[in-house]
Amino acid sequence: MAQTNRLLHSYLGLLRFNHPTTSLPSVLKSLKRLRTRATHFDGVIEGYKEKIEHNIPFESEIKTVKDTLTSHEPEELPPYPSLNFPPSNLTFLPPHLLHYSSNSKLSPHVDSVRFSGPSVSVLTLSGSCTLRLTVAPPEEVDFALTPGNVTPAHLETLREILREREGGAVEVDVQAGEGYVLTGVSRYLMEHAVSGVGERVAVVFRDELTNDF
Numbered sequence: 001m002a003q004t005n006r007l008l009h010s011y012l013g014l015l016r017f018n019h020p021t022t023s024l025p026s027v028l029k030s031l032k033r034l035r036t037r038a039t040h041f042d043g044v045i046e047g048y049k050e051k052i053e054h055n056i057p058f059e060s061e062i063k064t065v066k067d068t069l070t071s072h073e074p075e076e077l078p079p080y081p082s083l084n085f086p087p088s089n090l091t092f093l094p095p096h097l098l099h100y101s102s103n104s105k106l107s108p109h110v111d112s113v114r115f116s117g118p119s120v121s122v123l124t125l126s127g128s129c130t131l132r133l134t135v136a137p138p139e140e141v142d143f144a145l146t147p148g149n150v151t152p153a154h155l156e157t158l159r160e161i162l163r164e165r166e167g168g169a170v171e172v173d174v175q176a177g178e179g180y181v182l183t184g185v186s187r188y189l190m191e192h193a194v195s196g197v198g199e200r201v202a203v204v205f206r207d208e209l210t211n212d213f
């Protein structure tokens with residue numbers, strides 16, 4: 001498996017950004033009264049607190065995410081110039097706050113295409129983690145709702161490309177003050193998983209759902 005320190009994999013739509021962790025105190029305050037849950041309803045997260053945040057504006061963070069998304073010229077996936085994933089609509093759902101406890105883990109998953117649109121952006125506010133991306137198994141992809149007219153054959157070829165170029169998985173270390181964005185291939189056709197030692201606080205920005213594909 002390839003261990004890579006490159007945080008930008010343009011052909012996969014995996015982008016990076018940096019932002020100061022200035023919102024950490026208000027995020028911790030907001031999370032304070034929540035109890036740590038043992039498991040997520042779908043079992044992908046263990047040992048964590050999560051809430052939808054309606055009151056912290058995250059103006060500067062959202063501006064940085066938008067700048068990251070709009071300054072990116074998407075590279076075509078070499079064999080599939082026809083895969084046409086929509087760009088971010090730059091309107092975001094209320095962000096999710098995540099507080100992983102020291103024994104937490106986030107198992108591989110594709111964020112549901114029923115609830116959010118073309119980009120998922122995560123800023124780490126404290127702690128660190130390793131993000132791991134692998135090509136999703138076909139049963140994880142909702143082909144009817146995934147833009148780009150994707151077929152299981154696309155996934156298989158993508159798996160081969162990943163094997164050749166990245167040794168099968170992309171792994172990146174993420175520190176506090178660093179953000180990553182999943183768009184295109186990495187948002188729709190790859191699973192992401194997060195592992196780390198110690199506590200971690202992160203905020204997740206997702207696009208509102210677009211139905212225009």
Ligand SMILES: O=C(O)CCC(=O)C(=O)O
Nearest residue numbers: 098111122192194202204
């Ligand atoms: O903590 C992270 O970096 C990822 C969070 C995530 O994938 C999710 O909430 O769906």
Ligand SMILES: [Fe+2]
Nearest residue numbers: 109110111192
């Ligand atoms: Fe996710």
